[in-house]
Amino acid sequence: MKDLIEYIAKSLVEHPEEVQVRQNGNGSRVRIELNVSKDDMGRVIGKGGKVANSIRILLRVAAEREGKQATLDVMEP
Secondary structure (H helix, E strand, O other), X not given: OHHHXXXXXXXXXXXXXXOXXXXXXXXXXXXXXXXXXXXXXXXXXXXXXXXXXXXXXXHHHHHHHOOOEEEEEEEOO
């Protein structure tokens, strides 16, 4: 799941070298933290949060395939 989020984020941003993804949690619950450069926050969040919500949906589907629940937090730089 971490690799999926990292791939998506790096595809969206202008500074892919600054993308950092951390996966926390154990068992059936996973929390993914996404850090991008301040300049790229708008690209990852999108207008009205549409891009971030789309990424969350993809993450949720990937997590369900593994029998887990996952959340995505886009962290401020």
